[in-house]
Amino acid sequence: MAxxxxxxxxxxxxxxVDLGGAVVGLRFLGPLAAFVLGEGEVVxxxxxxxxxxxxxxxxxxxxxxxKRILTGxxxxxxxxxxxDGTTQALFEQKGRWIDxxxxxxxxxxxxxxxxxAHFQPIKGDAKSLDLPSTVGGLAFAPKGTRLAVAHYGxxxxxxxNAVAKPERLEWKGSHRGVMWSPDMRFVVTTxxxxxxxxxxxxxxxxxxxxxxxxxxxxxxxxxxxxFLATSGSSEAILWPFASKEGPMGKQPSMLAPRDVRVSxxxxxxxxxxxxxxxxxxxxxxxxISDGAEILMRAPGGGAVxxxxxxxxxxxxxxxxxGGAGGLVAF
Amino acid sequence: xxxxxxxxxxxxxxxxxxxxxxxxLLNRILSxxxxxxYAVVVNEFGEIGIDNDLVVGADEEVFEMNNGCICCTVRGDxxxxxxxxxxxxxxxxxxxxxxxxxxxxxxxAQTFFVDETVGAKTSLDAVVxxxxxxxxxxxxxxxxxxxxxxxxxxxxxxxxxxLVTETELKDVxxxxxxINPFARIHRTQRSEIxxxxxxxxxxxxxxxxxxIDPDFLEGGHRHFHDEDMRSxxxxxxxxxxxDTFFPWIQNLTQTEGPNILRSKGILAFKDDPERFVFQGxxxxxxxxxxxxxxxxxxxxxxxxxxxxxxxxxxxxxxxLGCVA
Numbered sequence: 001m002a003x004x005x006x007x008x009x010x011x012x013x014x015x016x017v018d019l020g021g022a023v024v025g026l027r028f029l030g031p032l033a034a035f036v037l038g039e040g041e042v043v044x045x046x047x048x049x050x051x052x053x054x055x056x057x058x059x060x061x062x063x064x065x066x067k068r069i070l071t072g073x074x075x076x077x078x079x080x081x082x083x084d085g086t087t088q089a090l091f092e093q094k095g096r097w098i099d100x101x102x103x104x105x106x107x108x109x110x111x112x113x114x115x116x117a118h119f120q121p122i123k124g125d126a127k128s129l130d131l132p133s134t135v136g137g138l139a140f141a142p143k144g145t146r147l148a149v150a151h152y153g154x155x156x157x158x159x160x161n162a163v164a165k166p167e168r169l170e171w172k173g174s175h176r177g178v179m180w181s182p183d184m185r186f187v188v189t190t191x192x193x194x195x196x197x198x199x200x201x202x203x204x205x206x207x208x209x210x211x212x213x214x215x216x217x218x219x220x221x222x223x224x225x226x227f228l229a230t231s232g233s234s235e236a237i238l239w240p241f242a243s244k245e246g247p248m249g250k251q252p253s254m255l256a257p258r259d260v261r262v263s264x265x266x267x268x269x270x271x272x273x274x275x276x277x278x279x280x281x282x283x284x285x286x287x288i289s290d291g292a293e294i295l296m297r298a299p300g301g302g303a304v305x306x307x308x309x310x311x312x313x314x315x316x317x318x319x320x321x322g323g324a325g326g327l328v329a330f
Numbered sequence: 331x332x333x334x335x336x337x338x339x340x341x342x343x344x345x346x347x348x349x350x351x352x353x354x355l356l357n358r359i360l361s362x363x364x365x366x367x368y369a370v371v372v373n374e375f376g377e378i379g380i381d382n383d384l385v386v387g388a389d390e391e392v393f394e395m396n397n398g399c400i401c402c403t404v405r406g407d408x409x410x411x412x413x414x415x416x417x418x419x420x421x422x423x424x425x426x427x428x429x430x431x432x433x434x435x436x437x438x439a440q441t442f443f444v445d446e447t448v449g450a451k452t453s454l455d456a457v458v459x460x461x462x463x464x465x466x467x468x469x470x471x472x473x474x475x476x477x478x479x480x481x482x483x484x485x486x487x488x489x490x491x492x493l494v495t496e497t498e499l500k501d502v503x504x505x506x507x508x509i510n511p512f513a514r515i516h517r518t519q520r521s522e523i524x525x526x527x528x529x530x531x532x533x534x535x536x537x538x539x540x541x542i543d544p545d546f547l548e549g550g551h552r553h554f555h556d557e558d559m560r561s562x563x564x565x566x567x568x569x570x571x572x573d574t575f576f577p578w579i580q581n582l583t584q585t586e587g588p589n590i591l592r593s594k595g596i597l598a599f600k601d602d603p604e605r606f607v608f609q610g611x612x613x614x615x616x617x618x619x620x621x622x623x624x625x626x627x628x629x630x631x632x633x634x635x636x637x638x639x640x641x642x643x644x645x646x647x648x649x650l651g652c653v654a
Contacts, residue, residue, distance in 0.1 A: 074417075074418075152391065152406060192445070
């Protein structure tokens with residue numbers, strides 16, 4: 001297939017940031033981009049740059065909301081970092097790794113160490129849940145206090161404030177990342193195999209999303225939950241979730257094909273647009289309706305490991321495995 | 331691409347039946363002044379006497395891959411642990427994974443071939459097995475795990491040699507050879523050994539498959555009545571036909587994979603100036619052209635299987651059927 005056209009480019013607007021370490025997570029805290037480095041630092045980039053140490057060791061997972069970034073580390077701590085650079089340890093268990101963290105409504109947090117998932121609200125009692133195997137992923141439902149906990153053999157849906165036993169969604173295999181659809185009708189996991197698995201919660205219907213050449217490590221629902229955009233292939237794969245039955249029996253859309261694999265995706269908060277980062281460091285902005293591409297970042301600096309849109313959609317932050325960062329404001 | 335391979339973090343898997351001297355060896359590796367730092371994945375905290383912030387507890391979570399490969403089990407906890415360790419990869423030179431005395435080494439080894447991220451950033455260096463010179467023979471009779479650990483090993487420390495006579499030692503070495511002809515055996519006491527004989531072995535590195543030493547193979551032809559686990563080797567000085575060989579070996583490992591623990595081969599294909607080398611763990615095969623055959627080197631194809639209850643006659647017939 002011939003490369004039809006050179007995409008239009010916004011690379012002149014890219015402000016490069018030298019981070020000096022692999023980026024493992026990225027979020028905007030209001031106008032500031034917070035780059036989380038694998039080796040324990042958070043770099044806050046606005047008009048100026050500041051750097052804080054959140055962990056004495058590696059960061060294993062990153063979550064957050066628009067006010068704080070949450071990190072779980074191999075130092076056994078869950079740390080919240082806010083825009084002014086203040087860090088606060090919300091939990092600490094020496095000698096354990098905090099494998100997963102999740103940010104919930106009303107400032108509640110969840111995290112896991114090995115086979116135990118923890119829930120810690122602002123007010124009220126902390127709760128914990130023991131799972132049959134190590135927690136691979138944690139996600140709060142978009143509304144209410146309910147957690148999806150991914151593990152070997154499926155997902156447990158846990159109401160930490162209820163007495164009832166968690167509901168178990170079963171599917172053989174190792175489930176690593178987990179995500180709710182914005183309308184809470186579906187739960188989707190990334191698997192150890194090169195596949196996604198989903199459940200329709202109304203009837204427990206299974207959705208197998210396969211065909212990837214490599215493991216999916218990044219996924220995001222587009223605005224309104226119309227599509228689930230994913231990495232793992234040499235183009236962005238978008239599964240249609242708009243209809244009641246989800247993507248079952250439908251083909252995914254494939255956008256922005258290249259000869260290297262997509263390593264990270266991020267959905268624009270308002271428009272039907274995604275940012276798509278590749279293993280060579282290149283980043284494209286892609287319009288879903290017609291596949292139009294705009295080049296945001298040229299190759300270099302290693303694989304794109306994290307992407308985030310500012311809450312108003314007016315800026316995109318980019319982080320790579322090689323420690324290169326970038327900010328594009330429109 | 332050797333330059334890429336050399337930047338991967340080497341991983342050593344340390345196995346051995348209960349009480350053989352594994353932890354002693356681990357403590358030695360960690361305490362000797364070699365100037366290197368190792369991240370260690372252990373099963374139980376507290377056994378290691380060394381203060382090291384890179385000691386991680388494993389959960390021994392073995393699971394099956396849904397990839398149609400019936401014996402393809404991997405260690406899910408290791409995938410996660412190695413993923414985590416790689417985030418501070420500047421802090422250490424290698425990873426050592428200690429398995430429990432009752433563990434089958436296969437899922438550990440297979441993890442390094444099945445998971446893409448782990449495989450891209452680390453390389454399995456060797457499976458090192460510590461065996462108790464006095465008790466190994468008994469364990470080979472009553473503990474299938476002990477047998478698997480010997481069969482799987484690239485390096486075997488025959489430990490506690492001070493507790494047995496030279497005759498007994500020779501006898502146990504012969505038993506080991508019958509199961510595993512290509513492991514390097516070192517006689518030790520209190521797990522005392524130079525570290526360069528344990529680490530940096532490159533046992534899974536295709537570039538380092540030099541020869542499948544015929545002297546070692548002699549043991550393979552011996553037969554012990556109590557050994558269902560043993561090695562089988564076949565050779566041919568006639569070139570092989572790759573169009574026959576590859577379907578044969580693929581089919582063989584698909585059907586007999588659960589019974590084949592390790593396999594290795596150096597092959598001469600028809601009209602091919604280069605040596606083809608491969609090695610395998612159960613159903614997972616890894617092979618490539620290695621280098622041109624040297625003029626002074628006989629173009630001998632040799633293949634070795636270590637496994638249990640294999641049909642030697644069928645294997646030989648299959649292999650010789652690949653002659654071009």
